[in-house]
Amino acid sequence: MKIRIFCLLFLTVWTMMSSVEAAREPIVSPYVDATRMSENFLVDLYQQTGLKSVTLAFVLGTGFGCTPSWGGEQTLNDPKILNGVKAFRNIGGKVILATGGAMGPYLESTCSSADQLAQTYQQALNIVDSKHLDIDIEASVNVDIMLNALKILRTRIPELTISFTMMVQGDDYGIVDSLGVDILKRSRQIGVDVNIVNGMTMEFGSRRSSWGDAVIAASESLHRQLQQIWPEKSSEELYTMIGVTPMIGRNFNGKIFQIEHAKQLIEWSKQKQIGHLSFWSVGRDNGDCPGGGISPSCSSISQQKFEFSKIFQQYSGNHIPDKFSTTTTTTMKPDPNRTTTKPKPIDCSTGIEYIVHETYCDKYYWCFQGKPHLEQCPNHLVWDPKINSCNYAENAKRTDCIQE
Template sequence: DGDTPPPPGEIHYAPYIDITMPTPSLVGAAAATGVKNYTLAFALGDSSGCNPAWGGTIPINEPRIINDVKALQAQGGQVIVATGGAMGPYLEHVCGTSAALLGAYKKVLDTVGTNHLDVDVEASIDVNKVNTALKQLQAERGTTVSYTLRVQGQDYGVDPFSLSILQDAAAKGLNVIVNPMLMNFGYTGNWGDAMINAAQATLGQMRTVWPSKTDAQLKKLLGLTPMIGKNDTGMTTTQADARKLLAWANANHVGFIGFWSSGRDNGGCPDGRVSPTCSGVAQSAWEFTNIFKGFT
């Protein structure tokens, strides 16, 4: 129930940060906002194949990144490591077996010192291989696993392939947080309402995957990940939309909020462009980070 304090180590709010870019740093973002948990994007396969590297190119133990993570952790912060994403090469592709993939997951988690993994699926994966690796990881370490998944539409929820990933996870007894990407899907009406509708539709899908769980239990397994400001395919998440989504999240006691991304959370390009370094809307520095800090 909502009155029980979360167990130690749970993370309920962790904006995504493109850790391949030198700014913003984790400690810089934490100092500016007080937010001390972040999702690091993305651990991919390097040129040799099944070996994790940031963005596929930066060594996983790169001192700039690891020293930044350790400094954040020294302040009581923590990170979630995200794999997958929009680009690749996915570890989930280049690691040929579940055992090899498990080894890659362990390497990146051990290097950064966390037990939180997010698998961001925006391409086809070998579902059995990936969930077998994740189940083994969770069995050995109790790792918190989330799946960040594409939304098909505001009335549909996540796309059919994403739903099949969850069905396989449930069959294997893998516990996952379901994190629909509330971005870049077709909609009608108000965008804030559309994001909420997509989250509710995803919840409906989760009821079919885990029919024995209560609604409250399912909501605790639901994450929300919007894209702040201008989205890639035309819609715009305004501050008002963010507040609307936050109010729904708080009223429904969902499990997690993230957003793409910390490096965009500034008013450097109020002209409506889509950029990795600014939101495309008029805003104050860190405005969306501070809005979602209201998640209880």
């Protein structure tokens, strides 16, 4: 039986309270080149520094396509790597899995579909027993395949933490546009929640005399960029979404990230409650080649072994707020001719990937493996069936949902 609801729509305001969780643990997780570490390296690191988390880099494709491997060369189940990870986890260590990086081939380019990439991500995460995926983007990727793969992966691992590591263009600019800001905007449109945006605070342009000041300035610029992408989030919440990853010691641009810069970064991070700190890389965290050229196995400056690791570890005990609440109000414009019936079952057998929600403009159904999954656009966006993506209401021209 049809029920007229125009009076109800005239008076009703739909209010959504959403709790947004950013990645809180681990807060400090420096990069380790998995292809260069010995079997006992991670346990020795923990025993000498107290670091309880590392980011293992990098899982890549191979010349045979969408086949995950360490560095594009070593098999994913390499016993030396996995035995070291297992020993580290047995003493309480945690691992973040990183894909991408400076070398290829990227999984995000070699995998031909979102389903295939999601399966590959899951395979790599499972083998190191991790629920945190870090995608280091330094080359062009198929963005929609990558983001849809992350959506699929989240249905399989609801507690998954997603971080993007992105190149910095300049300390007064922030991260690059095409391989940074544009991907974050598309993430929001598609409905992929990003937990951490990790700025690669290395090899960027700066006129500042202090590289420590430049690293912090670049991170503040990233914060301003995030405010443009997620204007509904508070300044405090956005700081907890920021990651900072300098290259310790000598950089390729001639700048040097010194011990005092690390201490400066820790103090600033405590003030702002930054969500994630890392550096490239633990393998370089020694003073074996002071004054020398850039090396993957030393920092090229005078320092003690694991001195940067010990300084960064001091941030591990800081408390970062777990949740933030934001309120978004969407007013449904009255339509005296609008009627409704009992919702029909959602049919995902037709091959259609996205289906418009029968009532709410900011919701939609995503058909995956023959079943509908109710999805919701991020705050202030509505579902636009013309482009099969979340969009601003005025652009989607769904006038019943324009916010007032």
